[in-house]
């Protein structure tokens with residue numbers, strides 16, 4: 060959903076062509092890779108550290124992405140060693156090719172523990188156990204059986220050789236020994252999403268946590284149906300407010316920008332608005348399927364609707380947590396939401 064504030068300031072730099080690098084800050088290089096989705100690109104960063112290069116994110120596992128990495132490897136030359144491949148979170152546009160990139164450059168993958176474990180979990184995409192979890196989730200939301208059949212292998216279809224071992228990135232640590240990129244971790248979009256911040260450069264490698272134009276998906280997932288990720292996300296916006304207002308933000312999608320605080324305000328206002336819209340829709344009891352259609356009237360079928368459902372549920376859980384909405388289950392196991400006052 061597009062929520063760009065009018066005062067968002069982009070820096071004056073063009074997105075690099077495929078296989079090229081653009082230096083966006085001292086020692087910080089930007090590469091852009093294509094994605095086979097409506098969101099058609101991902102930004103990847105190569106940062107010069109004391110011990111060599113750190114790559115941040117890898118793109119999806121397809122031939123086009125591999126070819127682009129080969130071009131970048133050729134441009135780097137043999138003297139530039141890659142020391143680690145940081146993956147911000149477990150979504151396949153970020154981690155899909157991480158195992159392959161790690162092998163290609165002979166460098167370990169570094170992730171937060173939760174994100175690595177979630178990647179391991181999603182390797183079971185499409186197995187009977189996970190299909191059952193998904194089916195129960197959609198049923199509780201009010202969709203007829205089979206409504207989303209065939210929509211449960213997104214992760215494995217664009218992920219290859221997800222790493223079986225990794226180096227853990229914990230909040231507060233540096234990516235490299237003695238390095239000045241500090242790991243920050245946040246919930247909401249993913250449970251332990253890694254951002255990297257360099258105080259010396261006032262640069263934040265933000266992943267999907269704060270994107271410039273779109274609001275990152277904050278959604279309830281089938282294996283944690285009662286979780287409230289929007290509360291985690293709103294907390295992350297407050298935590299990021301501790302960074303200087305003129306921080307240069309390097310997002311995974313869109314253009315690098317300044318005015319971090321304006322962006323945090325816009326994301327906060329967006330979610331406040333969506334919470335108010337949902338509360339209005341809860342004047343009479345509704346299941347999540349009907350609420351999703353109300354909140355996202357133009358959404359298409361398949362994954363887009365699944366994402367819309369997960370967002371709708373995230374806002375519903377937040378209202379429940381604030382005591383503004385409650386849930387009742389009918390005899391078919393479908394959950395109905397209603398405002399409490």
Ligand SMILES: [Zn+2]
Pocket residue numbers: 148150248267
């Ligand atoms: Zn993501």
